[in-house]
Structures are given as C-alpha cells and as structure tokens.
Amino acid sequence: MTDSDRTYLGIDIGTSAVKVVLMNSQKELIAQSCEKYDVSELKEGHIEIDPEIWFQSTEECLHRIFKDQNAECVSVIGITGQMHSLAIVDERLESIRPVIMWNDIRTKEMIGSLKRVFSGFSGGKQLSRTISTGSPAAALCWIREYEPECFSRIYKFLIGPDYLVMRFTGKCVTNYCEASTSCLMDIGSHVWSEQVRKYIGLSESAYPALYGSSEFVGRVRPDIARRFGFRSDARVIAGTGDNAATSVSTGCLEGGYPVLSLGTSGVIVIPTDDIPEDAPGKRILVSVDGRKFICLVQGVIQSNGRTVNWWAKDILGISNLEELEKNINCAKGRKENLLFYPHLGGDKTIYSDPNLRGAFINLGNDTTKTDMYYAVIEGLSFAVRELIEKMQISLERYGSIKVTGGGSNSDLWLQTLSDVLGIVVEKLNGGIGPAFGIALLAMYADHHTGPFEKISDGYVRVNKEYKPDPENHAMLNRKYQKYLRIHKALEYINDSDTVPSDADGSDFSCRA
The missing domain is CATH 3.30.420.40 (ATPase, nucleotide binding domain)
Incomplete structure (x- = not known):
C-alpha cells in the first residue's frame, strides 16, 4: 500500500x-x-x-x-x-x-x-x-x-x-x-x-x-x-x-484564536495562558505527543442547540427551522422588551449552578410564537456574550470569532450573534468538527510530516462572514444590560427564605 x-x-x-x-x-x-x-x-x-x-x-x-x-x-x-x-x-x-x-x-x-x-x-x-x-x-x-x-x-x-x-x-x-x-x-x-x-x-x-x-x-x-x-x-x-x-x-489549537461551537451545548475554546487563573472556565491539557502541552480554556452554555430544539420542535412542533426563520421579524424582535433566559438545564461555567433554569420575561397578549423563537436565539446570543465576558476573553484582539456546529447553519443565529457581540462572526466550512479533527490527528500520527502547527493548513476555510450593524448592536447592548439582571431576579424569586416587602418596606406576607 x-x-x-x-x-x-x-x-x-x-x-x-x-x-x-x-x-x-x-x-x-x-x-x-x-x-x-x-x-x-x-x-x-x-x-x-x-x-x-x-x-x-x-x-x-x-x-x-x-x-x-x-x-x-x-x-x-x-x-x-x-x-x-x-x-x-x-x-x-x-x-x-x-x-x-x-x-x-x-x-x-x-x-x-x-x-x-x-x-x-x-x-x-x-x-x-x-x-x-x-x-x-x-x-x-x-x-x-x-x-x-x-x-x-x-x-x-x-x-x-x-x-x-x-x-x-x-x-x-x-x-x-x-x-x-x-x-x-x-x-x-x-x-x-x-x-x-x-x-x-x-x-x-x-x-x-x-x-x-x-x-x-x-x-x-x-x-x-x-x-x-x-x-x-x-x-x-x-x-x-x-x-x-x-x-x-x-485550526484553533494551532492558530491560537477562539472558536465557538454551537452544538447541543455551546462551547467556546481558546488556547491561551493569558486568561486570569480566577476567571471561570475549564483548563484543558492537550498534548499530541505526550511531551509538549498546550492549555486550552473552555467555557460552556450547557443548554444551547437543545434549547432551540425544545422550543421549535418540542413546543411548536416545527422541524423545518429554515422555513420558520424566514418568518422572523428581527427588527420587531430587537425593539421589543421580550427577553428569554436560556439556562434550561443549569449552568457550569458562568454561575456553576445546576439548579438554574430558564424564563420568558415580558410576555404580552400580542406575543407570537415567532417573537418567542427570535427571543430564544437572542437569549442564547446574550448568554454567549456573558460567558465570554466572564471568561475575560478579549475578542477585539482577534478581530472576529469563528463559529462551527449545527447552529452555524442558521443565518438568523449568526447575524444576531454578530450584532450582540459587536464583532465579525465567521462561519467555518462544513467539513469541521470532532470527527474531522481526530482524523487529522490520525493522519499526523502516521506521517509526522512537518510541524504540528501546519496540520490544518489548507483544510480550514471561512464560508461566510456576518458583520455587526452598529445601530442593531447599540440597541441590543441596551437590551443586554436588562438581560444581565435576570439572574439576580430569579435568585430572589426562587429563594424561599426571602420575604418580599411593599413600597414602604413593611412585610406584607401575612396580610389578609
């Protein structure tokens, strides 16, 4: 052979x-x-x-x-x-x-x-x-x-x-x-x-x-x-x-840039020693040969693609997401106060709270199922931004973030993500993922031709770029500040020891 x-x-x-x-x-x-x-x-x-x-x-x-x-x-x-x-x-x-x-x-x-x-x-x-x-x-x-x-x-x-x-x-x-x-x-x-x-x-x-x-x-x-x-x-x-x-x-491991995978969970990884030790995120030890080690930092949104499937498929009964997204009025969604908190199955990185759950906030009589679908996508994009900020990753240093996974097939999701982050989002080619990565490592083990840093040369391609709209970014930035308050609100609501009070501070829990 x-x-x-x-x-x-x-x-x-x-x-x-x-x-x-x-x-x-x-x-x-x-x-x-x-x-x-x-x-x-x-x-x-x-x-x-x-x-x-x-x-x-x-x-x-x-x-x-x-x-x-x-x-x-x-x-x-x-x-x-x-x-x-x-x-x-x-x-x-x-x-x-x-x-x-x-x-x-x-x-x-x-x-x-x-x-x-x-x-x-x-x-x-x-x-x-x-x-x-x-x-x-x-x-x-x-x-x-x-x-x-x-x-x-x-x-x-x-x-x-x-x-x-x-x-x-x-x-x-x-x-x-x-x-x-x-x-x-x-x-x-x-x-x-x-x-x-x-x-x-x-x-x-x-x-x-x-x-x-x-x-x-x-x-x-x-x-x-x-x-x-x-x-x-x-x-x-x-x-x-x-x-x-x-x-x-x-190419993340060799190129040193951040990559976001939008799969069942949302995972951001970046090879770096620069992130502060007390910042959240798992430190992954990667070694190709058992001698040289690279630190890969990983953060996770635990319920990501699963959240989209829950709303679209389980609740709405819609399997064709591409058709559903054609009917989304993004301009309306950005302007509305409707918010979605996406941590349906708890959180591992931002709050380390397995009991955290999701919520829709500011529902009205005129809220439609497509409004709520947009809110889901927007909420997941807000969660990614919060994760990146908590991990203290400076995206401006890289000029863009590369995205892969099943969620990257959604133009709506990637454009919303770009507008939320205020940075270019690059969709990587379809031949990307763990199976391809491990096949590349298998080939490298067989040949050892050239340095490991060149292993993905000629393989990684950007299929499409999504650029942020300054006006949309400003609008979503204001909305994001409201989103950040949700966690404290949920803590307050779910704390059985908290006794609410009315405007003058008096306890109204036992009033007739």
Whole structure:
C-alpha cells in the first residue's frame, strides 16, 4: 500500500449520535456516516447509556462506509467524543453499569462538599473550580456512595471515547485532555492526583494509562480487523475529547484564536495562558505527543442547540427551522422588551449552578410564537456574550470569532450573534468538527510530516462572514444590560427564605 492509498478513520462518539468520517492523505473527505441513538433517563437528572450502543452504532456506520470503500486502506483510526462521561469495566473488560453521561446531574447535592474537600489538595484551587455535575470524579464518588457493589468491582474506569479505544484494541488508556477535565488529575504535574485517588478509594491499578492524543495505543484486535476488513497492522491512537478535536479541525489549537461551537451545548475554546487563573472556565491539557502541552480554556452554555430544539420542535412542533426563520421579524424582535433566559438545564461555567433554569420575561397578549423563537436565539446570543465576558476573553484582539456546529447553519443565529457581540462572526466550512479533527490527528500520527502547527493548513476555510450593524448592536447592548439582571431576579424569586416587602418596606406576607 502506497502512502497515497492510505486512509484515516475519525470516529466521534457524540451525546446523541456517532459520526464516522474517512479521509485520504490529501485531507479530503471520501466517506462519512452517522447513526443516532438515545440516552436513558429513568430518574430525573440520571442520564445514562449502555456503552455497547456506542460500539454497535459505530459498527453500523463502518459497514455502510465500507460497502463502497476499501477497509484494507485504513492505516490509522482516531476516536474522539463527549468529554467527562464515565464508564467502568471489570477484569473481563465488560461494562459493570451504564455510562454516567456528562450532562447527568445526580451529583448536584455532592458538589459543594467536594469543592471544599478538593480545595485542600495539591492543585486544589483548580480542582475546586473545575468539579461539577458530570465530572468523572463526582460520578465515582456517587457510585462509591450509592452503588458500593459496583464500585468494588471496578477494574478500570474510562472516560467517554476511551471505551471505544478499549473495544478496538483491548487496552485501557486515556489521554491528557480527558484526564485534565476529570478532576482526577494534578494538572500542574501532568499526573493523576494521589490525594483525590485516596479520597475516592480507588486502587492505582484502576486508573487508565496516560497518552498523548496522537500516540499509538496499539493495533486493532484480530476480531475487530476481521469484522470490518481492516489490515492486521491498522493502528489506533489514544484520541482526545471532542472539543479538543474540534480545535484541531478549526485550526484553533494551532492558530491560537477562539472558536465557538454551537452544538447541543455551546462551547467556546481558546488556547491561551493569558486568561486570569480566577476567571471561570475549564483548563484543558492537550498534548499530541505526550511531551509538549498546550492549555486550552473552555467555557460552556450547557443548554444551547437543545434549547432551540425544545422550543421549535418540542413546543411548536416545527422541524423545518429554515422555513420558520424566514418568518422572523428581527427588527420587531430587537425593539421589543421580550427577553428569554436560556439556562434550561443549569449552568457550569458562568454561575456553576445546576439548579438554574430558564424564563420568558415580558410576555404580552400580542406575543407570537415567532417573537418567542427570535427571543430564544437572542437569549442564547446574550448568554454567549456573558460567558465570554466572564471568561475575560478579549475578542477585539482577534478581530472576529469563528463559529462551527449545527447552529452555524442558521443565518438568523449568526447575524444576531454578530450584532450582540459587536464583532465579525465567521462561519467555518462544513467539513469541521470532532470527527474531522481526530482524523487529522490520525493522519499526523502516521506521517509526522512537518510541524504540528501546519496540520490544518489548507483544510480550514471561512464560508461566510456576518458583520455587526452598529445601530442593531447599540440597541441590543441596551437590551443586554436588562438581560444581565435576570439572574439576580430569579435568585430572589426562587429563594424561599426571602420575604418580599411593599413600597414602604413593611412585610406584607401575612396580610389578609
């Protein structure tokens, strides 16, 4: 097989679907497939999935792709996916219980005490600030507390896409990206935290080995090679988390500029050491080779594309969003006082409050469903601005912000975002995302041609620019100041200990 014949698989295990892409050595997409699946929520906030569903869905995608493509040309396989989700396996490498997903909130009552405990450890300030519902450390503490029999059987824990790496190679490993956001690692020293390990009560052997994202874990298992038609020498790299993989495919990791992904959640990432240590946001440790490390700072709007789908599809019953957006009167929406607060499923970065919820404010008898849809888009754009400001990211320094993800297909959303931020929004080409990023890392591992900083050269393109209208920006800026008051108002409303008073300050709670 010549170098020009070699192909590279990128597999992305998402929250609701797996996406598989096949790329050639010229960085051209030659095939792709997607398979959707459902997570379960048997109890409110307990969001889980059988990890074998990930493997079975990947299998469906691979069979479709290799109907028309030659599986023997696959040289390297890269696997990425949702960060934080926790899988545990026994000595036979079989799943002990369903995966606890990244957006699971069963641990919300434990987070306060965990923050206090972790703050006293080495690197505790970072650990205390990072731990939240969905963190692997918190999920392990929950299993120890409520499912001790499962906890006692843990041979290895794995994080998100690590499970599929294990299924393909038989090796239990993770990468520095997944480890650094697990709250199980001392980021400063790049090793697992001994203090956290002892607190949770795991043995050292339960921890997966640490690898750089493009380091080879091993060859595909013989049964996997036979199942899909791979060569026996096809290799698998350790991979990385989906946001880090996206930062590769967008050029963010190499170029040093911010990228916003408008997916199920809204995620902004930027490689930098300049953001103040006390600013909110997770510090992600990214290493391609296991020797050189890059700090990628990440902030999240937890309910983003999901919020749009909730309003348009679940409430309005409309699946064609493009048709719906044609009927939106943006000029009317900007002028109205109608506001939407979008944190339907809590918040991890701005307020670290899993109990935070959304709201429509200033509804009137003349409010229409399209008015409310515009308010949803506007509210999500306000949330992005608040996130960027709280993280102390100076967009003016970069002159624009690059945007990817499913939400970037909405002209309404991107123009509103540009007007809210007062900066150019650049929509990246469609071949962008975690699956493409991990395929690029797989190709890099195979060739090591040129510096890593050139990995996305010729791949990243801006499809369309959205420029802010000064008048609209000024109008939305005034509206944004009102938006910022909503959080305090909701705190006041939801505080059962608060006793309201009338204009003269007297208590009216017990009046007849």
